[in-house]
Amino acid sequence: MKKILLLSTGGTIASVASNAGLVPKETGEELIKMLGKLPYEIQVRDILQLDSSNIQPEEWKLIAQNIYKYRNDYDGIVVSHGTDTMAYTASMLSFMLKNINIPVVLTGSQVPINVVLSDAHDNLRLAFAAAASCPPDIYLAFHNKVMLGCRSVKVRTTNFDAFESVNVPPVATVSSDGLVFNKDDDFQKKHDGNPVLNTKIDAHVSLVKLFPGFDPNLLFAMVDSGCRGIVIEAYGLGGMNFIRRNMVAAIGKLIRQGIPVVASSQCLYERSDLTKYEVGREALLEGAISACDMTSESAITKLMWALGQGMNVNEIAKFFGTNVTGEVSLK
Numbered sequence: 001m002k003k004i005l006l007l008s009t010g011g012t013i014a015s016v017a018s019n020a021g022l023v024p025k026e027t028g029e030e031l032i033k034m035l036g037k038l039p040y041e042i043q044v045r046d047i048l049q050l051d052s053s054n055i056q057p058e059e060w061k062l063i064a065q066n067i068y069k070y071r072n073d074y075d076g077i078v079v080s081h082g083t084d085t086m087a088y089t090a091s092m093l094s095f096m097l098k099n100i101n102i103p104v105v106l107t108g109s110q111v112p113i114n115v116v117l118s119d120a121h122d123n124l125r126l127a128f129a130a131a132a133s134c135p136p137d138i139y140l141a142f143h144n145k146v147m148l149g150c151r152s153v154k155v156r157t158t159n160f161d162a163f164e165s166v167n168v169p170p171v172a173t174v175s176s177d178g179l180v181f182n183k184d185d186d187f188q189k190k191h192d193g194n195p196v197l198n199t200k201i202d203a204h205v206s207l208v209k210l211f212p213g214f215d216p217n218l219l220f221a222m223v224d225s226g227c228r229g230i231v232i233e234a235y236g237l238g239g240m241n242f243i244r245r246n247m248v249a250a251i252g253k254l255i256r257q258g259i260p261v262v263a264s265s266q267c268l269y270e271r272s273d274l275t276k277y278e279v280g281r282e283a284l285l286e287g288a289i290s291a292c293d294m295t296s297e298s299a300i301t302k303l304m305w306a307l308g309q310g311m312n313v314n315e316i317a318k319f320f321g322t323n324v325t326g327e328v329s330l331k
Helices: 028-035 057-070 086-096 120-133 217-224 247-256 278-285 296-308 313-320
Strands: 003-010 041-050 076-080 103-107 137-142 145-148 152-154 163-165 172-175 178-181 205-209 229-234 261-265
Touching: 003 028, 003 057, 003 120, 028 041, 028 120, 041 057, 057 076, 057 086, 076 120, 086 103, 086 137, 086 152, 086 296, 103 120, 120 137, 120 178, 145 163, 152 296, 205 217, 205 296, 217 247, 229 247, 229 296, 247 261, 261 296, 296 313
Parallel strands: 003 041, 003 076, 076 103, 103 137, 205 229, 229 261
Antiparallel strands: 137 145, 145 172, 152 163, 172 178
């Protein structure tokens, strides 16, 4: 019988109704009691009791430290978490816990577990099954899909099918045959060393969605306020305007000041490619760093982690050209 740890952090899955709205109150033990009998030896630790909108870098570090602390005592770890920032947490854990030696599976629900038609029961059962059978890595399990944590994005606010695996297929899906693994798993980064806990990050970054009329001077205002790196969700393959409001020139100036600027795409699927159009090539010539097919959640957490290691602009550009944990396709 596999031995699995549940780290409870709150979220909708653990929420109860109050005069102020839904508030996380259920403990991890209460979540397990509502599941019924499972074929695993489960232990529980409540480390947080927060709506995930309140989960920030300090909580990421706490979650990572607990996973690392207990990694050798269990066959797998499940983290119950609110859905709103779960993809950010999963992405950051992928960088903080490189080469983790057990499967770590985040899950939650769109409806509290104490509601009759909640999706919490199925999601938790899926997460425990994944923690008992997946290869070591950071995952997100939701609505019959097990996804790499660094490829997961929340795409729906109320539908039970809330998360998608972006630009790579799910690691596994549920069918009448049980948990069916994707045989083509080349997208999963193979581990190349011992587990390492590294929670040094710099959260003084910004994620900007470009729109027609955006004033590039706002980027300099962010830097003047302490921003040390920027991810820009640009158009299509990574295009940025350079007439009138010259985003391209602003990016060049920022990079010369030592501020890394990463260009991703507003399009959820496929990749940014700054080499195809003039509006992308001009940005590339100024030093913009391509996010390729990374999610915005993964790009911003990767940038935080890189800055936390003290990397300069050139080192960050090289780092973004490296597949660290399965977060980017470079072929």
